[in-house]
Amino acid sequence: MAATNTASDSPVSSAGIAAALSRAIHEHRLAPGTKLGEDDLSDIYGVSRTIVRAALQSLAHQQVVEIKRNRGAFVAQPSLTEAHEVFEARELLEPRTARSAALRAKPADIDVLQAHILQEHSALDAGDRGRALFLSGQFHLEIARIAGQQTITDMVNVLIARSSLIIALYWRRESALCESQAHHALIKAIADKDGDRAEELMQSHLVDLHSALNLHEMPAVVQDLKQMLLSGDSG
Amino acid sequence: MAATNTASDSPVSSAGIAAALSRAIHEHRLAPGTKLGEDDLSDIYGVSRTIVRAALQSLAHQQVVEIKRNRGAFVAQPSLTEAHEVFEARELLEPRTARSAALRAKPADIDVLQAHILQEHSALDAGDRGRALFLSGQFHLEIARIAGQQTITDMVNVLIARSSLIIALYWRRESALCESQAHHALIKAIADKDGDRAEELMQSHLVDLHSALNLHEMPAVVQDLKQMLLSGDSG
DNA sequence: TACTTATTGATTGTATACAACAATGCGCAC
């Protein structure tokens, strides 16, 4: 319960508390497995447990928090399987979404994306790795928003939040790939309205992220690909 | 509040009530816009409003129910835009999922799918259109389950529930396309382990469903395709 | 008669009290 905001100017609605917790988790200020006691939270935010419970249930629905019956709420700890699934789902959604974004982006959208990268850089310069990670997620979210599909944006939003937990658990130090490189390239493709390239870049970016994790099981999609190749044709 | 179960053997947990309501909505026993009063529901299910509220919030998170502050909960009424988005999201997720299912399906899975179709037929024979619609959705869900990706299955589940609302609002009588035809063909492709064909069939099945709706706006994806073709290449 | 406004009724939002359950620590027996 260390790093959350104190009660001073804190939000007092269920949604506000959920957002604050979500962000704290996203920025790795709350580690996976951390207990989120209802009394603690209601003290911190100055509301009753009723409100806190609503916030926790909302987060549980996004699978960012796990509620164990009669045991309480904890920051979720995605399994290896879940980790694979989340990135496989992102690989299914985000590349085509990046294509749409490239085709629909207006100049103002490009500006927003570039502003995101700048913030990301300054966070890294300030050594705030958590904030940089959060901003990196927001970059992906912004692309979905530009694509103009709220439903897909919502799904991506949840997947990004879960990705943050996965990175907290399974990131390996060796792989220090620089995100901003990939993000810069994406912005260029989108600014050029090059849908093909945006889709490709997003796909390979996600594959890079996925493979930068310490996940030793073979993911289901790879099994499918293997079987697909063995049965003798390509999609 | 007409067609829900009476209190006799009703579920008493938040999840149970959410499931019962979800199913009633899915089967068109509760029309879009229907008020879901907390007192009414707590009387019907014999639990306090606390439990009912949790169930309603859960359904609201799936966008099957809309909660208006200080006004109460209503069965959702998806807008035209939402309707398009839901089917576009399904077109993004389900075809590739059907491919995976074809590659991973075991004999027992095929049996389950065929059992689904049989139930669907008997529901239609009994004139229970709502139940047939529900079962049709479950068929799609079962395919996602066979593909073995819980995360994607969850997303598809939500999209199917919302689709049911969209069909209630925007289905046009003229289009009496027979779902079971398409479902039969899908089973065959899956049984043959023909991933390509399963993907194709699912794609065209979803396009058929989408175009059988009374949606006169031009969807975003079509705009993208148009612009993509104009800029001179194919994905 | 039409329009505004105040009162009333009903419904939701929030807090709190109590019940049920799990975890912990102590004591006792082996």
Next chain:
DNA sequence: GTGCGCATTGTTGTATACAATCAATAAGTA
């Protein structure tokens, strides 16, 4: 000394009471 069982304590689950808000209706005036 170790293992088991029980009591205690703390936390969550549920119900209910009260406050706040909104919708509807009725009264009053132009």
